[in-house]
Amino acid sequence: xxxxxxxxxxxxxxxxxxxxxxxxxxxxxxAWLDADPRHYGxxxxxxxxxxxxxxxxxxAHSPDPxxxxxxxxxDGDAAPVEDDAAPEAVTQFAEMPAVSMARRAALGxxxxxxxxxxxxxxxxxxxxxxxxxxxxxxGERREIVLADGSRVALNTDSEMRVLFNDRWRxxxxxxxxxxxxxxxxxxxxxxxxxxxxxxRAEAASFAVQAVQGAPPQVIVKQGAVDVIPDHSxxxxxxxxxxxxLVADSNLSGAVLSPEELDRELLxxxxxxxxxxxxxxxxxxxxxxYGPVHIRVDDPALLDQTVTGVFASDDPMGxxxxxxxxxxxxxxxxxxxxxxxxxx
Amino acid sequence: MVxxxxxxxxxxxxxxxxxxxxxxxxxxxxxxxxxDAEDIIQECYAKxxxxxxxxxxxxxxxxxxxxxxxxxxxxxxxARLVSIDVIADLDDLAISDDAPSPEVRASDREQLRVLARxxxxxxxxxxxxxxxxxxxxxxxRAIGEQVGMSENAVQKVLARTLQ
Numbered sequence: 001x002x003x004x005x006x007x008x009x010x011x012x013x014x015x016x017x018x019x020x021x022x023x024x025x026x027x028x029x030x031a032w033l034d035a036d037p038r039h040y041g042x043x044x045x046x047x048x049x050x051x052x053x054x055x056x057x058x059x060a061h062s063p064d065p066x067x068x069x070x071x072x073x074x075d076g077d078a079a080p081v082e083d084d085a086a087p088e089a090v091t092q093f094a095e096m097p098a099v100s101m102a103r104r105a106a107l108g109x110x111x112x113x114x115x116x117x118x119x120x121x122x123x124x125x126x127x128x129x130x131x132x133x134x135x136x137x138x139g140e141r142r143e144i145v146l147a148d149g150s151r152v153a154l155n156t157d158s159e160m161r162v163l164f165n166d167r168w169r170x171x172x173x174x175x176x177x178x179x180x181x182x183x184x185x186x187x188x189x190x191x192x193x194x195x196x197x198x199x200r201a202e203a204a205s206f207a208v209q210a211v212q213g214a215p216p217q218v219i220v221k222q223g224a225v226d227v228i229p230d231h232s233x234x235x236x237x238x239x240x241x242x243x244x245l246v247a248d249s250n251l252s253g254a255v256l257s258p259e260e261l262d263r264e265l266l267x268x269x270x271x272x273x274x275x276x277x278x279x280x281x282x283x284x285x286x287x288x289y290g291p292v293h294i295r296v297d298d299p300a301l302l303d304q305t306v307t308g309v310f311a312s313d314d315p316m317g318x319x320x321x322x323x324x325x326x327x328x329x330x331x332x333x334x335x336x337x338x339x340x341x342x343x
Numbered sequence: 344m345v346x347x348x349x350x351x352x353x354x355x356x357x358x359x360x361x362x363x364x365x366x367x368x369x370x371x372x373x374x375x376x377x378x379d380a381e382d383i384i385q386e387c388y389a390k391x392x393x394x395x396x397x398x399x400x401x402x403x404x405x406x407x408x409x410x411x412x413x414x415x416x417x418x419x420x421x422a423r424l425v426s427i428d429v430i431a432d433l434d435d436l437a438i439s440d441d442a443p444s445p446e447v448r449a450s451d452r453e454q455l456r457v458l459a460r461x462x463x464x465x466x467x468x469x470x471x472x473x474x475x476x477x478x479x480x481x482x483x484r485a486i487g488e489q490v491g492m493s494e495n496a497v498q499k500v501l502a503r504t505l506q
Contacts, residue, residue, distance in 0.1 A: 004381045008506060015502040018476075019483040019494065038382055041389030047351035048359050048388075049505050055355075056462060056477050058455055063478055065463050065470060 010042035014050060135159040136176070139290045139313055141270065146171075149183040150190060155267045156289045156312070164188075179207040179265060182223075197245055200234075201225040207265060211288065217244045219256070219264050227251060263309075272312045276305045279322065286315045293336040294319050301326055301341065350392050357403040358391065360454060365407050369415075378418055386414045469504040472497055 013029055021029060033040045059065075134154060136142050142154045146162060148169060154160060158176020169190040171180065182190040184203035192199040194210045197218075204223030210216045218227055219242045227243055228234040235251055237243050240261055243253045256264065263273040272289070274282050280302040283294045289312040296302055304326055310318045319330035319337045328341045358365075362384070369380040387410045391397070400406045465473060468490050475481045475489060487497045 004385075006385060007381070008502075011502040011506040012498075014505070015498045018501070019498055037389045038385035040392065041385035041387065044347070044351060044354065044392040045359075045385065045388045046505065047347065048354035051348070051352045052355040052359055052454075052458065053473070053477050053505060055455060055458060056474070059459065060478060063474065065459075065465075065474065 004042070006036075006038050006042045007045070010039065010046040011049075013043060014046040018050070132162045133159065134162070138288065141268070148185055148188070148190075151181040153179040153268055155179075173208055173210050175210055175212070177207065177209040177211065177267065179205070179221075179268065181205045197227060197229045199225050199227055213284065215244050215246055217242060219243075219261070221261060221265070266309065267312065270312050271309050273309045274306045276307055278302065279304050279306055282306050282318075282322075286312070286318060289313060290315065291335065292316070294330075294339055295333065295336055296328075296339045298328075298341040301328065301339070345393065345395065347392065350397070353397055354388065354391065356454075357397075357400070358388075358407055361404040361407065365404060365411070368408055369411055372415065374415070375419060378415075383411050383414050387411050390414070465504065468492070469500055472500050473504050476501060 009032070013032065016025065017029065033043060134142065134144055134152075136154050136156055136158050138157045140156060144152045144154065146152065146169070147164060150169070152160070152171065155177035158178060159174040160176075160178055161172040161174065163170040163172065167188060169182075169185070169188050171178070171190070171192050173192055173194040178192070180190070180192060180201075182201045182204050186202055190201045192201075192208050194208055194216055196216055199206065199208055199218055201223065204225050205221040206223075206225050207219045207221070208216070209219075218225070218237065220237050220239050222239050224236055224238050226234045227237050229245060229251065232250070235243070235253075237253065240256050240258070241253055242256055242264065243251050246252050263275065266273045272282075272285055274285075277285075279296065283296070283302075287293055292315045294315055306322060306325065308321065310321070316330060316332075316337055319339055322328065323330040323339060326341075328339050331338050331340065366380050366384060369383055374380070374383075387407055390410050391407070462470060462473065471490055472486055475486045476483070481489070483494045483497045483501075486492075487494045490497070492500070
């Protein structure tokens with residue numbers, strides 16, 4: 001499309017229209033458009049590219065592209081102002097090299113040689129499809145609909161890559177927690193690839209957790225999945241079961257009651273449930289959801305256990321409840337919360 | 344009367360992101376000599392632009408491929424010499440339309456991220472000119488004054504940048 005001379009002429013016309021045409025030029029354009037249906041098509045396509053380019057207005061709050069690298073790069077996620085509507089468009093992306101390198105290289109060559117056309121960069125026709133990366137910041141949750149109709153709910157501080165082809169549906173969970181509701185496709189198994197193991201399903205609903213400082217786990221809600229540790233044989237896991245990957249590819253399983261299952265997946269509603277959980281682990285759980293850390297002045301308190309359901313975005317509310325339970329006071333302390341034993 | 348600008352925005356959101364995949368699908372078809380995928384895609388854009396309404400199009404990629412198929416058929420019928428291969432191939436088109444393609448749904452936000460990356464990668468003066476026009480809404484003449492170029496040169500840069 002890009003080296004096509006009709007396309008080139010169409011973009012030239014579009015920009016001239018954007019600058020304003022005299023009546024004579026207007027007539028010239030009309031004659032060109034009428035000459036061949038491809039001319040009008042290419043012109044409309046150029047208009048569409050222009051319209052897409054206008055969406056850069058979403059960055060009006062931060063008009064210097066040099067400050068976007070965190071957002072445009074693969075590991076930042078500064079939210080743009082534009083709508084964050086439900087997933088809708090089926091999109092395919094061309095390969096994008098690392099931003100900072102490309103930018104530096106581009107700056108070294110002044111003039112048209114440094115040009116990377118937007119239409120080529122965004123909709124290039126020759127590059128292979130690339131994985132899409134989705135991530136959430138601390139405290140953020142996201143629902144993603146994949147092309148096959150499967151749904152993935154991504155919990156706080158998580159990152160996943162989606163790599164679909166005509167034989168596999170692979171989701172790499174790089175970190176965090178994801179609940180996958182897999183739509184049936186016998187020809188293409190759905191595979192969640194996490195560090196140390198894979199989960200394979202045809203049609204099932206299951207959650208995978210790969211959080212630092214805790215053993216990875218899989219919870220099957222509906223259907224059945226195969227859990228395949230990297231260095232061990234695969235195990236089929238039925239619904240209402242939680243499997244934890246303990247040291248060196250050993251699996252330990254537990255059947256969950258419906259209540260327990262609900263509690264494990266409460267994060268989807270922005271809640272955390274504790275059931276006789278040591279305070280040190282409960283505090284670590286809150287740390288996953290936000291920067292406000294709860295400090296405890298009495299180490300003995302950390303071994304006390306708590307039970308209950310709490311809002312994951314309200315560590316202060318949680319600290320107050322703990323304070324009442326154990327005769328301590330929760331007070332703001334710099335960026336965090338201090339839990340001080342009453343003396 | 345169709346609002347051309349509105350239609351362009353719809354095409355930007357619903358068709359452009361599929362274009363690479365559409366072009367790949369069309370290239371898999373056996374095309375008659377002298378007709379390439381780009382020709383077909385341009386004709387399809389013209390047809391989509393001329394539709395009275397696009398509200399009924401739920402799956403733009405599949406719809407686009409159906410239009411592409413009819414464009415191809417029209418060319419094949421119009422051609423004097425019709426290759427048997429082409430005709431035989433057309434019967435299979437419906438199947439290849441449904442062939443799974445490596446697509447994933449992405450939010451608008453992901454599209455925007457791709458746009459941002461493309462802009463970050465632009466060289467100068469293309470990036471500055473693009474930003475002044477698209478984000479700051481400056482007319483071409485004012486952009487030219489700011490970057491020390493003629494209005495005409497600004498237009499050339501903008502056209503190549505978009506393309």
